[in-house]
Amino acid sequence: MPRTTPPRVSVIIPAYNAMPEVTECVRSAMEQTLGPDEIEIIAIDDGSTDGTGRELDRLARICSRLRVIHQPNSGGAGGPRNTGLDLACGDYVFFLDSDDYLGPDALRRMVAAADENGTDVVLGKMVSVGGRAVPTAVFSHDQPRTDVFSSHAYRTLGCWKLFRRSLIERLGLRFPPYRNCEDKPFTAAAYLNADGISVVADYDCYYSRNRRNGNNLTLTAADLVHRMDGTRLCFETVVRYLEPGPRRDRIMRRHVEWELCGPLRALLPREDEQRAREHYYPQFRQWALDHVTDGVFHLLAPPDRLIVHLLRADRYDDLMTVARHARRDAARGHVVDKGRVYWAHPFFRDPAKAVPDVCFDATDRTPVHHDLAGAAWAGDGDVLRLSGHARIDDLGPLQPGSRLVLRPSGFRHPDVHVPLMLDGRVPVVFAAAPQQPVPGTDEQAATAEGGSGATRFTVDVDLGTAASGAPLGIGTWNVHLDLRAQGVSRTVRLRQPRTDTDGRSSTPLPRERILGSRPEPVTARLHFTAEGHLALDIRRAGTASEPTCRVTAVAWEAPGTLVVSGHLTDEAARRPHPVALRAEEDSGRVREVPLSYGADGGRAFTARMPLAKVRPGRWALTLRTDGGGTPIPVPHTHRLPGTRWFRASRLGRPYYATPLPHPPSGVLTLRVAPIRLTAALRRRLARTRQGHGRHP
Structure with a gap:
């Protein structure tokens, strides 16, 4: 039966003398959980002479979604990929090399990431098979929405990604006729024009391998x-x-x-x-x-x-x-x-x-190696004790002046410095992930004086007096090491230990603690971020006191302008009160507008946030308090509808903002994105057909 609706994904497979790997490659696309009606597979036999074309034809006889094109050899993968692009009908395009294969749930997860976040490019975690090199840094954690300036995405320019087809067609992208590096300009252009990039890192999406016969283009055309x-x-x-x-x-x-x-x-x-x-x-x-x-x-x-x-x-x-x-x-x-x-x-x-x-x-x-060996609360006080080992390559033992640095995240406050207590040098096999080597170093050739041992350190952070005799402020503090050796200073984020020499994880973090040195209930929690960095959260106890304000209304004043209203509570007389409405995008970009209070010193406030000029993305709304304390979330409400407007700077292109139905932590989060006219027309036609079906 002919297809009546476009597929979600067109999988394009260029194939040249790809036996026997091509069978597993195509089957991995055929067996995706996304569903048979959501995928079309376009395999291009680029003049193979080893039976690849016959195998593709055999697979097409058992899979109606597989379309096979036979063409003379073009000399590279770009030509057959272009043939596939000319035929593709999907909302998205995925390029799958005939040497490689997909995890069963890969396309469903990547399409969901693109749909949920309105992104144009999705990177699925790559896995090495047989030792072939694959990128790893960008896949350290899921990234719902990012860009090439806020992530490691640009370090991988292979085209084995999910692309929104409308982006490819809008830019007129096709692969140049080169045997090597043909995919890098294509991917670079897509990245630099993409309305957001998503990274799926919690599932093995793409398995990359070398051919048994060794004729990968990256090897034969190097x-x-x-x-x-x-x-x-x-x-x-x-x-x-x-x-x-x-x-x-x-x-x-x-x-x-x-x-x-x-x-x-x-x-x-x-x-x-x-x-x-x-x-x-x-x-x-x-x-x-x-x-x-x-x-x-x-x-x-x-x-x-x-x-x-x-x-x-x-x-x-x-x-x-x-x-x-x-x-x-x-x-x-x-x-x-x-x-x-x-x-x-x-x-x-x-x-x-x-x-x-x-x-x-x-x-x-110069590489810095460190290992967090211990983290605990010391005694009954508000003292956090950290211990570990550290060294700077080839520079000998650490010197006095080395210190722990607590750096505020998202609020203004001077860095807090706490001296390290250095206990001498010990031999250590560092478990942290290897860093990029500095040319000129040779770990094995390092002398005992120059770098084979590390310095043991201990540091006690008194949270009641750390900030120049005052308590450490409310908020998140990133933990750094500022290390000194031979007059050289290197500052690095303190990272999560990976595994020890027995393959076991180490250094469990202490439980959250209620601090006894504060007049109000405050908790401290040490944790690792998604990137594996150590951070310290200082927070007011959630149920101990009334909030300083309440949000009473959230509404659109005009297309693209959000109005948030509320009033202060009695608690505002004792704690910092909100001064600005803050919108923060997933990649860290921030917009703020001040709260307007009544001229008579009243307790009611209003803020108007113009969203018509913000970049597309997911924007979480909070109220920033005076003095940089913990932001107050603007609560999610099911009563707020979406809105649309036209952006004059983009030739009148329509944009929309709509609340996410299930935002993280209950914070009102708006998705802002351009309206894709073809997708909108397709949805309207689908609703029309459904209406006709209900009322014949």
Whole structure:
């Protein structure tokens, strides 16, 4: 029976000589829990000669949702993906390589994330099969709505993601005809124009593997001849969609590291000398001149800074020397001078080379290893005792002046510093996740004096006097370590221990405690954030006292303008009262408007929050109190309808705001997003058909 409604997802599978992996790949799409009516599978046989085409035809005979296209070999995955895009009808598109396969519930979870959060791109957790490298940082925790500036999403530019098809068509995106790097410009353009990105990290969505026959394109087309066009297009894509400035610099850094410096270091020395000097080197140099601003330069690690400097200075012979000996020179260790750490590369302070020190400065990248070994309440007082071990690579024992730093989150207050008690050095195998190595370090070659042992520390934080003799303020405090060694200072977030050498988790956190040093009931709770960072919450006991205010009404004054009204309670005379209505988006962006009180000092207040110009996202509404105390949630109400308006700055495009039906913690949360005209028309047609069905 012909399909009458579009599918939710079009799964596009490019396949070339993909036996036997293609069978499991296609079956993983056929067996998705999303439902047979919600998926179409488009498999493109790109001129296979190993029976891949016949196997796809066999699978199509048992699955009506599978459509097989046979075409002459195009030389890369981009061509067959474009064929699939031209045929796709789904609300979303998912690109599945024929080597790989999906978890059974992957598409349902990703579609739900896109629908719930109004996002255009969804990343599903990737899993390595057989040792193939996959990104991990972006999948540390679920992210309902984020962007490339607030997450690690841009570190993974493979196209194995869920894309809203209307975004692809609006941008006219197609894959260029390159054998390598063809998906990076495509994904970059989608990222930089997406109305939000979701990350599904609590389920294994995508299983990535190498083929048994070893003919993955990433392996067979790894030379520079296959990479240069795609690299050029990556740089051009960033320039096209981002204005110059810090935001572009942050994105451009990724391409300078992975598409310029990495291949130059690893691949350029393999090329024929004349071709390397006359063909590839000028292209690399031009990219460095055009795209590595000073802002990008200072974001790079020392080995990449050195390469960029030599490119800018047009020093081909020195550049090739650095590239040829990169592996050897990475193990040369560090030099400490006047509180700075420098990579001890042969060019460092060589008068004949005259390379600036900044090219070797590794101070901010010197790895810090730490382990939280204990956390407990000390005695009957309000003292939190933390203990553990820490060291800065190659810098010997920690020095006095090392301290714990409590940094306020979401409210204004000076940092609180508490000195560490240092108890000497002990051998420690750190359980924390490995950090990105600093070029020039060699853990095994470190001497006993230089870095094989850590310093044991203990710190007692008296919550009643920590803030310069005053109690630690109400709110969330992020916990940092500020470590000193050989005059070098490094500050890092204190992280959750992973597993010990026996594979067991360690350091359970103490239970929430009611603090006895306060005139009002206050609790303290130590916890780990979703990212694994240690944080301390100081909160007023939930049932001990009346709130300082009550919200009595929430309504739309006009399309796009929300009005919140309420009044103070008697408790406001003893505690900070609300001064502003605050809207906070999932990625951390904040909008505030002041509360208006009666001129006669009355207790009633009103606030008008214009939402017509906020960026799309999920915005949680709270009342900020004077002095930066705990925000007061604006309660969710089923009486508040949605609203629509037209945004003049977007050529009259319609937008909407609607309350989430089940917001986190009961806080009124509004979803703000553009109305997708095709989806709205489809829903209207569906309602019309349903109406006709009820009233023939």
